[in-house]
Amino acid sequence: MLVLLIVLPLALAALSLVIPAYQGRSWILPVGGGLHLALTLAVLTGHVAPSGLSWIAADALGRLVLLAVSLLFFLCALYAVPYLRFHREDRGNRIIVPCLLVFLSAMTLATLARHLGLLWLGVETTTVSSAPLIYYNRNRLSIEATWKYLLICSVGIALAMLGILFVAYSALHGGAPVSLQLDDLLREAPYCSRPWLHAGFVFLLVGFGTKMGLAPLHTWKPDAYGEAPALVGALLAGGLTSVAFLGILRGVQIMGAAGDLAVARQALLAMGLLSLLLAAVSVIRQPDVKRLLAYSSVENMGILAVGVGIGGVAAFGAMFHLLNNALTKGGLFLSVGNIQRAYSSKHISEVRGALSRVPVSAALFLAGFLAISGSPPFGPFLSEFTIVRGTFLAGHYVVGAVFLLLLVTVFIGMGGTVLPMTQGEPSAELADSGYRDTLLPVLPPLLLLGCVLLLGLYLPPKLRDLFHRAADLVEVAR
Amino acid sequence: MLEVNNILLLLVILINFFTLGSARLGACIRAVALQGAILSLLPLTVHGLNAHSLVLSGGAFVLKGVFIPWLLFRAIREVRIRREVEPRIGFVPTMILGALTTAGSFIFAGYLPLATEHQGTLFIPTALATLFTGFLLLITRRKAITQVLGYLMLENGIFVFAVLLSTAMPLMVEAGVLLDLMVAIFVMGIVLNQINREFATLNTERLSALKE
Numbered sequence: 001m002l003v004l005l006i007v008l009p010l011a012l013a014a015l016s017l018v019i020p021a022y023q024g025r026s027w028i029l030p031v032g033g034g035l036h037l038a039l040t041l042a043v044l045t046g047h048v049a050p051s052g053l054s055w056i057a058a059d060a061l062g063r064l065v066l067l068a069v070s071l072l073f074f075l076c077a078l079y080a081v082p083y084l085r086f087h088r089e090d091r092g093n094r095i096i097v098p099c100l101l102v103f104l105s106a107m108t109l110a111t112l113a114r115h116l117g118l119l120w121l122g123v124e125t126t127t128v129s130s131a132p133l134i135y136y137n138r139n140r141l142s143i144e145a146t147w148k149y150l151l152i153c154s155v156g157i158a159l160a161m162l163g164i165l166f167v168a169y170s171a172l173h174g175g176a177p178v179s180l181q182l183d184d185l186l187r188e189a190p191y192c193s194r195p196w197l198h199a200g201f202v203f204l205l206v207g208f209g210t211k212m213g214l215a216p217l218h219t220w221k222p223d224a225y226g227e228a229p230a231l232v233g234a235l236l237a238g239g240l241t242s243v244a245f246l247g248i249l250r251g252v253q254i255m256g257a258a259g260d261l262a263v264a265r266q267a268l269l270a271m272g273l274l275s276l277l278l279a280a281v282s283v284i285r286q287p288d289v290k291r292l293l294a295y296s297s298v299e300n301m302g303i304l305a306v307g308v309g310i311g312g313v314a315a316f317g318a319m320f321h322l323l324n325n326a327l328t329k330g331g332l333f334l335s336v337g338n339i340q341r342a343y344s345s346k347h348i349s350e351v352r353g354a355l356s357r358v359p360v361s362a363a364l365f366l367a368g369f370l371a372i373s374g375s376p377p378f379g380p381f382l383s384e385f386t387i388v389r390g391t392f393l394a395g396h397y398v399v400g401a402v403f404l405l406l407l408v409t410v411f412i413g414m415g416g417t418v419l420p421m422t423q424g425e426p427s428a429e430l431a432d433s434g435y436r437d438t439l440l441p442v443l444p445p446l447l448l449l450g451c452v453l454l455l456g457l458y459l460p461p462k463l464r465d466l467f468h469r470a471a472d473l474v475e476v477a478r
Numbered sequence: 479m480l481e482v483n484n485i486l487l488l489l490v491i492l493i494n495f496f497t498l499g500s501a502r503l504g505a506c507i508r509a510v511a512l513q514g515a516i517l518s519l520l521p522l523t524v525h526g527l528n529a530h531s532l533v534l535s536g537g538a539f540v541l542k543g544v545f546i547p548w549l550l551f552r553a554i555r556e557v558r559i560r561r562e563v564e565p566r567i568g569f570v571p572t573m574i575l576g577a578l579t580t581a582g583s584f585i586f587a588g589y590l591p592l593a594t595e596h597q598g599t600l601f602i603p604t605a606l607a608t609l610f611t612g613f614l615l616l617i618t619r620r621k622a623i624t625q626v627l628g629y630l631m632l633e634n635g636i637f638v639f640a641v642l643l644s645t646a647m648p649l650m651v652e653a654g655v656l657l658d659l660m661v662a663i664f665v666m667g668i669v670l671n672q673i674n675r676e677f678a679t680l681n682t683e684r685l686s687a688l689k690e
Binding site for chain 1: 632640648652676688690
């Protein structure tokens with residue numbers, strides 16, 4: 001049954017290649033996303049038997065990322081139907097639909113992989129299947145973004161492969177037969193060769209960190225998010241980054257099993273703080289709203305890295321934040337997509353007073369901005385607060401202070417762009433595409449932000465338990 | 479078998495230098511193809527004749543030695559370019575940089591503890607040197623197609639290291655890795671074509687509209 005999660009989107013992708021009806025092809029996306037989500041929920045509630053294969057299994061970390069990816073994909077797929085209808089004449093959906101489904105399958109494979117080779121395969125496949133998605137708009141800017149994304153991420157992922165091989169080689173020293181099976185590596189880790197393991201972890205961090213967009217490896221991110229369609233941006237910022245983070249966490253797990261957790265944490269902490277700093281500098285006076293969201297994504301990746309880098313309570317906060325970030329980023333990108341369509345622009349000089357032109361989308365965008373910058377009562381407030389609390393509890397006072405300062409800077413910086421865009425009156429000389437809010441494009445961001453609000457008000461015990469078990473996996477093995 | 483391995487690996491390093499010094503794209507593609515073909519012999523010389531290494535060898539040969547070079551040749555025929563003009567750093571300086579990184583790889587590899595069966599082989603330094611050469615190509619050249627070649631070289635370097643561990647990889651995963659490499663190059667080829675159509679050039683400095 002577990003394998004079905006991976007195979008189902010692939011089968012639907014093949015089906016979408018042969019369906020002649022345009023709308024039929026579009027509707028495959030929400031149908032596939034819905035089935036995937038139903039299966040995911042069945043896995044999470046324990047109604048699905050283990051696969052029987054040693055390569056495919058769902059541990060707490062995998063389940064958490066799977067939940068984020070699956071929920072986000074389903075709502076983005078709903079959004080895709082009217083979006084693709086709008087672009088029927090000029091761009092079509094013959095390529096984007098199968099690519100989206102392969103993308104989903106690859107992300108699922110990465111979350112369920114217990115074999116590092118398989119994990120790598122999943123993440124690499126996301127790169128090649130998402131490149132056509134970024135190029136959907138077919139202009140000079142999007143091709144530049146696609147080329148940078150493809151080249152930088154391919155090289156990054158190649159380095160992650162080298163890291164995986166180094167880790168495997170380190171285990172060879174313990175006298176064990178070579179294996180890339182995660183469980184074998186965790187068992188053999190205490191006897192492995194340290195220089196190889198450390199070198200391997202660094203390559204893993206650099207490789208998957210490129211894909212995740214941690215500074216200073218984030219350079220492709222603003223370009224790709226800026227030029228990709230909104231729903232692709234949502235999937236990249238919410239889904240793909242979480243999957244790449246999972247890749248890094250697998251490395252942290254092995255380092256933890258080897259008793260070298262401190263080294264891994266220091267590296268994560270350094271990159272996390274650097275990401276926060278870079279995001280804080282870049283969001284100030286950022287005129288392009290999608291690039292703004294990209295830097296906000298760099299910031300949130302930094303928060304995740306800091307959370308795991310501190311460990312303990314903060315690691316729990318990071319797991320919570322992973323889900324919050326995925327859902328909030330999804331809501332933000334989708335509502336920005338609506339605003340962009342109403343103004344035919346995503347530049348601050350050409351977007352004013354969105355609240356009076358597309359009131360629901362603009363209100364959602366505003367709510368998403370408040371949520372992602374950590375305002376109560378949304379979920380990210382709780383998760384970021386937990387991380388800060390964990391930081392001070394662990395005695396890292398300077399880190400905690402810097403962390404808070406950078407969060408505030410990002411909040412002010414983002415506000416400087418978001419508030420003028422939504423408030424005020426749209427003047428007559430601004431372009432007006434005639435697009436207004438309708439139900440289907442507004443519903444997915446509404447649901448996403450509704451979930452984020454709910455997470456802030458009430459955290460179901462089952463979910464709390466999942467976060468706890470996921471955070472335990474990146475702690476010292478007991 | 480040790481001797482054969484080392485001769486093959488030395489050839490790989492020589493090809494690294496040839497590629498760094500050559501301005502003609504056709505020659506560079508041929509060199510990388512030859513490198514891929516040489517690498518594809520390694521599973522056989524390391525692990526002997528068995529089904530696993532035969533399939534791996536065959537797959538790598540077809541892909542790295544034949545199919546990808548063919549794709550790249552088709553690409554340069556379509557866009558009618560022959561030479562890498564004006565690299566960011568000249569050919570001689572990149573050769574010197576290449577020599578330095580190769581020397582560095584040998585020194586660095588000396589510090590890493592090797593399993594007894596791999597001592598006295600050139601696998602680790604060759605893997606690192608090829609990796610760095612790929613990086614150099616990626617950084618110093620302007621033509622998008624040379625950057626693809628750089629990426630391929632980087633992958634070749636990793637392949638050298640992977641051969642040591644190929645018993646750890648189930649065949650299915652290996653096949654997937656090779657297939658992914660092929661699709662990646664294929665997608666890059668399509669993007670190259672689109673770049674050429676939009677900009678009428680393959681010089682990547684034209685790809686500079688997106689910045690702060």
